[in-house]
Amino acid sequence: xxxxxxxxxxxxxxxxxxxxxxxxxxxxxxxxxxxxxxxxxxxxxxxxxxxxxxxxxxxxxxxxxxxxxxxxxxxxxxxxxxxxxxxxxxxxxxxxxxxxxxxxxxxxxxxxxxxxxxxxxxxxxxxxxxxxxxxxxxxxxxxxxxxxxxxxxxxxxxxxxxxxxxxxxxxxxxxxxxxxxxxxxxxxxxxxxxxxxxxxxxxxxxxxxxxxxxxxxxxxxxxxxxxxxxxxxxxxxxxxxxxxxxxxxxxxxxxxxxxxxxxxxxxxxxxxxxxxxxxxxxxxxxxxxxxxxxxxxxxxxxxxxxxxxxxxxxxxxxxxxxxxxxxxxxxxxxxxxxxxxxxxxxxxxxxxxxxxxxxxxxxxxxxxxxxxxxxxxxxxxxxxxxxxxxxxxxxxxxxxxxxxxxxxxxxxxxxxxxxxxxxxxxxxxxxxxxxxxxxxxxxxxxxxxxxxxxxxxxxxxxxxxxxxxxxxxxxxxxxxxxxxxxxxxxxxxxxxxxxxxxxxxxxxxxxxxxxxxxxxxxxxxxxxxxxxxxxxxxxxxxxx
Amino acid sequence: xxxxxxxxxxxxxxxxxxxxxxxxxxxxxxxxxxxxxxxxxxxxxxxxxxxxxxxxxxxxxxxxxxxxxxxxxxxxxxxxxxxxxxxxxxxxxxxxxxxxxxxxxxxxxxxxxxxxxxxxxxxxxxxxxxxxxxxxxxxxxxxxxxxxxxxxxxxxxxxxxxxxxxxxxxxxxxxxxxxxxxxxxxxxxxxxxxxxxxxxxxxxxxxxxxxxxxxxxxxxxxxxxxxxxxxxxxxxxxxxxxxxxxxxxxxxxxxxxxxxxxxxxxxxxxxxxxxxxxxxxxxxxxxxxxxxxxxxxxxxxxxxxxxxxxxxxxxxxxxxxxxxxxxxxxxxxxx
Ligand code: HEM
Ligand SMILES: [Cu+2]
Ligand SMILES: [Cu+2]
Numbered sequence: 001x002x003x004x005x006x007x008x009x010x011x012x013x014x015x016x017x018x019x020x021x022x023x024x025x026x027x028x029x030x031x032x033x034x035x036x037x038x039x040x041x042x043x044x045x046x047x048x049x050x051x052x053x054x055x056x057x058x059x060x061x062x063x064x065x066x067x068x069x070x071x072x073x074x075x076x077x078x079x080x081x082x083x084x085x086x087x088x089x090x091x092x093x094x095x096x097x098x099x100x101x102x103x104x105x106x107x108x109x110x111x112x113x114x115x116x117x118x119x120x121x122x123x124x125x126x127x128x129x130x131x132x133x134x135x136x137x138x139x140x141x142x143x144x145x146x147x148x149x150x151x152x153x154x155x156x157x158x159x160x161x162x163x164x165x166x167x168x169x170x171x172x173x174x175x176x177x178x179x180x181x182x183x184x185x186x187x188x189x190x191x192x193x194x195x196x197x198x199x200x201x202x203x204x205x206x207x208x209x210x211x212x213x214x215x216x217x218x219x220x221x222x223x224x225x226x227x228x229x230x231x232x233x234x235x236x237x238x239x240x241x242x243x244x245x246x247x248x249x250x251x252x253x254x255x256x257x258x259x260x261x262x263x264x265x266x267x268x269x270x271x272x273x274x275x276x277x278x279x280x281x282x283x284x285x286x287x288x289x290x291x292x293x294x295x296x297x298x299x300x301x302x303x304x305x306x307x308x309x310x311x312x313x314x315x316x317x318x319x320x321x322x323x324x325x326x327x328x329x330x331x332x333x334x335x336x337x338x339x340x341x342x343x344x345x346x347x348x349x350x351x352x353x354x355x356x357x358x359x360x361x362x363x364x365x366x367x368x369x370x371x372x373x374x375x376x377x378x379x380x381x382x383x384x385x386x387x388x389x390x391x392x393x394x395x396x397x398x399x400x401x402x403x404x405x406x407x408x409x410x411x412x413x414x415x416x417x418x419x420x421x422x423x424x425x426x427x428x429x430x431x432x433x434x435x436x437x438x439x440x441x442x443x444x445x446x447x448x449x450x451x452x453x454x455x456x457x458x459x460x461x462x463x464x465x466x467x468x469x470x471x472x473x474x475x476x477x478x479x480x481x482x483x484x485x486x487x488x489x490x491x492x493x494x495x496x497x498x499x500x501x502x503x504x505x506x507x508x509x510x511x512x513x514x515x516x517x518x519x520x521x522x523x524x525x526x527x528x529x530x531x532x533x534x535x536x537x538x539x540x541x542x543x544x
Numbered sequence: 545x546x547x548x549x550x551x552x553x554x555x556x557x558x559x560x561x562x563x564x565x566x567x568x569x570x571x572x573x574x575x576x577x578x579x580x581x582x583x584x585x586x587x588x589x590x591x592x593x594x595x596x597x598x599x600x601x602x603x604x605x606x607x608x609x610x611x612x613x614x615x616x617x618x619x620x621x622x623x624x625x626x627x628x629x630x631x632x633x634x635x636x637x638x639x640x641x642x643x644x645x646x647x648x649x650x651x652x653x654x655x656x657x658x659x660x661x662x663x664x665x666x667x668x669x670x671x672x673x674x675x676x677x678x679x680x681x682x683x684x685x686x687x688x689x690x691x692x693x694x695x696x697x698x699x700x701x702x703x704x705x706x707x708x709x710x711x712x713x714x715x716x717x718x719x720x721x722x723x724x725x726x727x728x729x730x731x732x733x734x735x736x737x738x739x740x741x742x743x744x745x746x747x748x749x750x751x752x753x754x755x756x757x758x759x760x761x762x763x764x765x766x767x768x769x770x771x772x773x774x775x776x777x778x779x780x781x782x783x784x785x786x787x788x789x790x791x792x793x794x795x796x797x798x799x800x801x802x803x804x805x806x807x808x809x810x811x812x813x814x815x816x817x818x819x820x821x822x823x824x825x826x827x828x829x830x831x832x833x834x835x836x837x838x839x840x841x842x843x844x845x846x847x848x849x850x851x852x853x854x855x856x857x858x859x860x861x862x863x864x865x866x867x868x869x870x871x872x873x874x875x876x877x878x879x
Contacts, residue, residue, distance in 0.1 A: 071729045144726050150703060151686040155652070155728055239704020242817075245687060246702065279592070288611050310689065310698050312707045315637045319630055326622040330615060337614045340581055343588035347595060358585055365581050369574035376625050377633035378563050379570065382696040385689060385724040449567070450553045451693025453724045456732040460720065462549045 015418065015515040030115035031518055036101030037416070038122050043089050043097065044485070046129060050084035051481065053077045058440075058474040061467045066457045074457035075142040076158065082145030083136060087167045088129045090401055091259065094266030095177055095212075096125070098408045099205050101416055103181060105509035105516060106199050108190025108525040113183035117176050125173035132166025135159040144455060146256075147223070149237035149248040153230040161230060164223045171216045174262075178212030181205050190508065192527035196290075199507055199531050200283060203290040204269025207297040211258045211265075214301070219255035222248065246311055253304035261300045263397055264364075265293055267404025268335055271357050274411050275339050276532040277505040278354035279346030283532050285338040292331030299328045309380050318377060325375035332368045336361060351503070352426035356407030359434045363399025367392060370445065385455075388448025391441045399437055406433070406484065413488065414498030418515040421491040425483060433480035439473025506533055556715040556740065557695035562632050564696070570625065636697065639710035643678035646671070647760070647843040650681065650688035650701040653730035655721065658840060660847060661750050662759040667736030669721065671713055672746035678710040680808060684839050689725035692738050700725055706808035713740040764848025767841055771833065779852075785830060786823050790854025797824045811846050 016033045026034060056077050060068040069077065100118065104111055112118050135141060141163040143152040152160050185206050189198075225236050226248065235241025237248040268289075276283050283289060305313060305321030339361055348354075370392040374380045383389060414420055443466040448454075452463045459467070501510040512521050555561055646669065649656045657665045671677050681690060681701040690709065691698040694717075699709035723734035741749060758766070768774060776785035791806050799822040804810055813820055815837070818830035837845065 066732075071732070075726075075729065075731075142728070146726075148687060148726070151727060155686050239702075245704070280594075285607065285611050309633075311687075311700050312702045312705065315633070318633070322630065322633075323626055326626050329622060330618055333618045334611070334615055336581060338611075340584045340588070341610070343585065343592060346588075346592050348589045348593045350589065350593070358589065361585055362578075362582060365578055366574070369570075369577060372574070372622065372625060373567070373570050376566065376570065376629035378629040378631075378636070379567050380629075381633070381636060381698050382563055382567075382693070384698060385691075446551060450550070451691070451720060451722070453691065453722045453732075455726045458732045460735075465549055 014517060015513065016518045017418070017515050019518045028119070030111070030119055032100050032104050032112050032115065032118060033416070033516065033518075035118050035122055036097050036099075039092060039096040039100060039125070042122070042126055042129065043092055046084050046088040046133070049133065050081050050089055051478070053081035053084065054474065055478065057081060058471040060457070061459075062471050064459050064461050064464050064467075066459075069457075071457050072142060073140075075144075075455070076136070076140030078455060079141045079144050080136040083132060083141070083163065083167065085397075086145055086259075086263075087170055088132065090263045090397060091174060092125060092170075092177075093263075093401070093405045094270065094408060095181070095205060095208055095262075096121070096173075098270065098405070098412060099177070099181065099208075099266065102412055102509050103202060103205055104184065104188070105415075105512065105520055106202055106507055107185065107188060107193055108508045108521060108527070109184060109188035110519050110521070112180045113187055114180050117180055121173040121176035121180070124176070125170050128166045128169025128171075128173065130166075131169060132163050135163035135166060146252060147226060147248075148252075149226060149229070149243075149245050150239070153226055153236075154238050154240070161227055164227055168220055168223045168227075171220045174212045174216045178209035178216070181209040182213070185209075190525050190527055193508075196287070197527055197529070197531055198290075199269075200272035200286070200289055200293075201266075201269035204265045204272075204293050207293040208262055208265045210294075210297050211262050211300070215255045215258040215262070218251060219259070222251040222255065225251070246308070246313060249308050249311055250304065253307045254301070257304040257307065258297070258300045260393070260396070261296055263401045264404075265296060267360065267364075267401045267408075268293065270404045270408040270411070271339060271360050273505075273507065274353045274357040274407055275342050276534070277411075277503050277507075278351060278357070279343050279348045280504075280534040281342050281344075281346035281532070282530070282534060283338065284341035284344070285334070286531070288334055289338050292334050295331045296328060299324065299331075303328055306375055306380070309377060310384055322375055322377050322380075326372070329368060329371060329375065332364075332371075336365055336368070350427075352421075352423055352430060353407050353411035353503075355427050355430040356403055356410060359430060360400055360403040360407060362434070363395050363403060363437065367395030367400055370395065382451075383448055385453055386448035387444040387452045387454055390454050391444035391448060394441045394444075399441070403433070406430070409484070409488070411503070412509075413491070414502040415509060415514050415516070417492050417495075418498050418513075419491045419495035420498050420502065421487050421495055425487045429480055429483035429487075432476060432483065436473050436476030436478075436480050440470050440477050441473070443467075443469040443473075506531070554694045554715075554717075554719065555696075556713055556717060556719055557692075557697070558712045558714050559632065559636060560694065560696045562635075566625075566628055566632065569628075573621065573625075636709075639678045639708070640676045643676035643710050644671070645847075646677060646679050647840075647847075648679050648681040648690060648701060649684060649839045649843070650690070650723070650727075650734075651684040652686065652728050653723070653734040655688075655690070655723075655734070655736055656840065658760060658843065659750060660760050662763065663750055663752070667721070667734075669736070669738045670746060670749055671738065671740055672743040673713050673716050673740050675743065676710055676712040678708060680706055680708050680843070682706050682812075682839055682843075686727050687725050688723045688727050688734065691722045691724035692719055693722070694719035695738075698724055706812065708808075713738075716740050716742060760844050760847040761851045764844035764846070764851075767837070767845055768848055771837065771845075773845075776830065784827075786826060787855075788849045789852035791852075792850045796821075798822060799824045799826075799828075808846060811849060812842055815842060815845065 016031055060066050060074060139159045141160055142158045143156050143160055228234055229236045235243040237243040237245050272283055272289060303321055303325045305317055306325045309318045374383060374392060410426055447463055447466045452459055498514045500513045508525055511525060645660050647658045655667050657669050683701040683703040687700055687702050689698055689700045695711045697709055697711050699707050717740055719738045721736040721738050723731060777788050779787040779789055794806050795803050796806050797803050816834045819828050822828045
């Protein structure tokens with residue numbers, strides 16, 4: 001892909017990790033790589049918090065009477081789970097951790113366009129996140145992550161204000177990241193790296209950044225209006241004060257539907273990188289995949305009403321939103337077909353990141369197809385607000401987005417830390433996650449079709465069998481997530497040293513040492529060919 | 545039926561079979577594509593696993609055809625699904641004219657229902673088999689959602705407005721009624737049952753002990769008089785307020801020039817918030833009844849207003865007071 005290979009001109013033993021020591025050197029760093037790791041630390045903590053809530057929920061649902069906790073506690077648990085997983089984990093996950101780390105490396109840049117803003121975004125994120133976490137833990141919030149009015153403004157007596165304020169603040173971190181990425185992609189590409197040579201992960205980051213910038217202000221305003229009504233009783237959404245409760249739903253989903261693409265597009269980008277590398281093949285349909293990311297980002301802004309088919313919105317509006325939702329499903333299907341075709345006549349290696357990527361394809365396919373059930377008006381009337389929806393979005397957000405995130409961590413771990421984890425353990429973990437995931441969430445499709453509503457603390461006896469399956473699956477899934485935490489941490493100290501290009505990949509980020517030096521490249525690389533050009537076997541360079 | 549484990553939900557309404565046919569079509573389609581992808585991925589991963597003499601797919605125009613194929617085929621499929629789903633959805637939104645009305649008020653955390661004949665129920669709905677039933681719903685506090693899985697229908701009950709849904713049960717039995725929209729502490733306990741009965745049995749049930757004395761028209765009329773509505777709405781020429789007979793579902797011209805249809809939500813607004821939509825030709829003198837009449841009371845008032853016989857002819861000249869004023873805003877403009 002480039003003319004420059006690894007330059008070992010500088011002292012290769014100095015890298016971004018050991019160039020400087022001490023807490024200050026981390027807290028005041030402007031290095032995108034270090035900021036990526038700071039984000040990794042933050043969101044791992046939040047993932048654990050959200051996971052703990054999920055564990056409690058699943059345990060409680062073992063019995064129809066919900067014997068573990070009380071009604072209010074249950075409601076606070078699922079709110080905590082949703083808010084934490086969405087706002088504090090999934091939205092920042094790939095962009096802020098992986099994007100931060102590899103985006104400049106992938107385009108041959110020394111850093112992001114605005115390194116100070118980048119650090120600021122991490123601080124803003126943490127301030128907002130800690131605020132929200134405090135609201136969720138000390139007293140709790142019981143509205144669900146959707147904050148529907150007028151329940152949230154007039155009825156709930158939980159910490160809605162502070163929780164929403166926390167989510168509001170984290171939005172600014174998203175916007176800063178989006179601005180930074182777009183500026184960087186426009187201005188800082190290495191010579192020769194034209195738009196049609198950009199790695200697909202970069203395209204995905206670009207599409208995601210568009211949503212960050214266009215969508216986040218809307219949720220910020222929506223949350224603000226909600227807080228104003230709650231605090232000052234100014235009628236906006238509550239009909240008793242002359243407001244319109246459905247308006248809130250329109251505003252909320254105008255952001256939150258695109259937000260689901262914030263969560264999945266980055267994963268799709270990761271999958272394109274992994275599939276090509278581990279099948280040693282150029283991507284099938286480069287321009288179709290790149291264009292479909294942008295199409296998803298844009299059409300995704302026009303389908304929010306598919307969350308409101310039974311809300312009282314007019315039937316005509318529902319018809320249009322249903323139609324548009326089907327349009328957005330097409331680019332997703334195109335991507336799946338193209339990834340599959342990329343394997344064709346490749347040279348496939350089933351190493352750990354690839355196992356995660358193939359798992360992604362399977363789970364995302366099911367998640368996307370069940371999206372069709374929900375975009376279809378007649379079936380959604382029955383399935384809306386049941387466990388079917390819960391299963392659908394977990395297939396996409398956990399089966400898809402989280403699988404992609406784990407794939408990314410495994411793929412770039414040697415680059416990030418300069419160490420190798422245990423391949424066998426990693427593959428086993430991927431398989432445990434895949435099996436546990438399906439056991440947890442597949443029964444929920446059936447539960448939803450049978451009519452079990454979501455957010456139910458107690459439920460009729462006939463739903464118990466499937467709930468027990470689901471809880472059993474969740475325990476397996478829990479183990480699957482715990483394993484990587486353990487062996488990855490272990491590898492940081494005891495893992496064998498990684499070579500510059502451990503996987504034999506062609507991306508620019510593999511052309512510099514592992515871990516990279518603070519300035520990323522000794523010489524600005526020059527790009528002379530298309531991405532994913534695996535025609536020549538790639539040399540696996542040893543670190544000097 | 546309630547309480548029995550099964551992997552398929554019961555079908556107990558005329559629409560349920562149609563929804564399920566589409567659902568299983570989608571299941572088949574999804575299974576087909578999932579298996580297709582899974583088989584392709586596994587086959588490629590095994591057949592093209594790492595080996596010495598690896599070949600790389602050359603890029604070329606030929607693949608455009610493939611890309612177009614797998615864009616167009618899914619497109620056609622989803623358009624079929626859309627049309628199919630939309631058709632059933634339109635049916636779900638078109639209640640037959642002879643549907644039996646039942647009024648529903650949701651509140652934290654119970655369902656209050658009332659039959660036109662007067663009988664009230666809580667968390668239970670008794671209906672006859674084989675007859676379309678239309679629910680007119682609202683909520684006293686937050687949003688709730690009326691969900692009967694066996695009928696495959698669901699509709700939010702929203703405070704401050706009316707929503708409606710209809711269904712026709714085709715199987716005698718008892719079915720779950722759930723609240724599907726999260727509404728607070730006891731959301732999961734805001735459940736009940738729908739009891740579908742043979743028509744004769746239902747009639748007997750209906751004329752059993754009544755909840756509140758008379759039927760809804762009678763109690764509505766009583767309320768109408770008690771609240772003093774008739775002092776302005778006695779329906780005569782020169783009355784201070786427009787005549788209400790035959791008003792429901794008619795076009796109304798407002799003082800600000802808009803024309804609106806007098807549907808349930810309009811009637812409700814006219815009573816609770818009269819200044820928001822003043823009928824052309826009248827002074828904005830009607831007081832608000834907000835806080836003076838409950839959601840159930842409102843439904844009774846409306847049932848009464850709807851029951852008033854419409855005037856025989858639509859007068860071209862000024863023989864019918866309210867309506868004529870509504871059409872010829874003589875002194876409305878400056879008011
Ligand atoms: C492939 C195309 C997709 C289609 C056609 C689709 C369709 C839908 C529809 C119609 C609903 C509303 C269901 C209801 O509430 O009744 C829904 C819910 C949801 N979807 Fe998707 N979806 C797709 C992809 C995704 C993706 C990529 C994500 C996330 C990464 C996602 C996450 C969600 C979430 C979070 C909800 C539920 C939100 C809630 O009520 O809490 N979906 N989807
Ligand atoms: Cu959506
Ligand atoms: Cu509820």
